[in-house]
Amino acid sequence: MNPEQPEDEQGEGKGTPIGRRVLLGTLGLGALGVLAAPALQRGTESFLAGASDKDPTGLTDLLPNGGGFRYYSVTSSVPRKDAADYRLKVDGLVARPGTYTLPDLRALPQTRLVRDVQCVTGWRVPGTPFEGVRLSRLLDAAGVREGAGAVRFTCFDGAYSESLTLRQARRADVLVALRMQDKDVSHAHGGPVRLYVAPMYFYKSAKWLSGITVTEDVRPGYWERRGYDVDAWVGRSNGRGDAPTS
């Protein structure tokens, strides 16, 4: 039945080293993939962005860069806060420290920005609306004192922190955001209140914002102590060349 007789007791003979060729071929394809990635990525992203619009199952969102946000949290669980118990504290080098409730923040003038969101790990969500109070407004209301140079942000997840220079914090495209994608910011997206720093990589946009402290100098935040750039301009930091978002 078997015309080819094996040459040794394992039935393998000498044979052709095809296994080695498959291994090296896979390696070569991988290297080629890295070289061709920019072009391939444009293709898959535009295809998946179109497909995820028409996909009721949401399965395309699980594909790499299949559109939409990814959930990142640095702690095991994050408490839920709502209008009843949410508080935003403003303190540090300010003349008038204070605390805002959710209704307080909603009563202030709101600014809506529609920009791309760019994560430092590569995913980008085009045209995402954010709405909230300009950070500069809160800083002005508190009265920044002489000698202040930076703003530190803390979060009610108990671990995350971020920071901006005072100059960065005063930009018109930096918001204390209450709404995202024209809905109240959900818990998974850092609700009820998150920071939104439009021109920087998304790790600067701290979720679950609970404290704004005006300080003398910039203190590196959570990911920045783990190697990310403090001045995280999209396209001009972290060794990346993405198109600017703001």
Place this chain on the structure above:
Amino acid sequence: MPPRADTPERTEARVHRFGPAARAVHRATALLMGLCVATAAFLYVPQLAELVGRRALVVRIHEWSGLALPVPVLVGAAARAFRAELGFLNRFGPHDRVWLRAVLRRDRRPASRPAGKFNAGQKLYAAWIAGATLVMLGTGLLMWFTRLTPLQWRTSATFVHDWLALTIGVVLAGHIGMALGDPEARRGMRTGRVGRAWAEREHPLWRP
């Protein structure tokens, strides 16, 4: 030496299939691969990421289990018996072409699928998963040590890492699925011995 007859299938003649080195390498590799896949799921599937959180810790486990993934094979290569297994996996004979053609024709008759100690599918899987693991290691290192590489490299590495991860997930599921469907093959990897009837049916050219 007759096998102990404490269970019905033990009364059947059993033949030696895998030595301790091959079994230990398989077990260690499976454990590390499992860690890689599980932590990858915790990092990438939004529902699981929400459930687990602790991102810095999960990333650390993923990185180190990925880095360690090739180590069992490299250590195992110190054993002559394991090097011989790698040799069998590497070498393809004319019967392997016959086996692959039968798969393409969906011909399931054992007589149409001649195989030595490893069939052509197992050989292809072994070679591909080894290459894919090294690609994952290389792209993973580019993502891990962000300062090493110039502009754009990390995005490209992430792209390859993501899509290859998905492909490995599918292929690995196939590997595990086939093992689940063949208890005797699993017993071979667990105990090192298989029934002679199974060996003659599945690996007719193998002379244990």
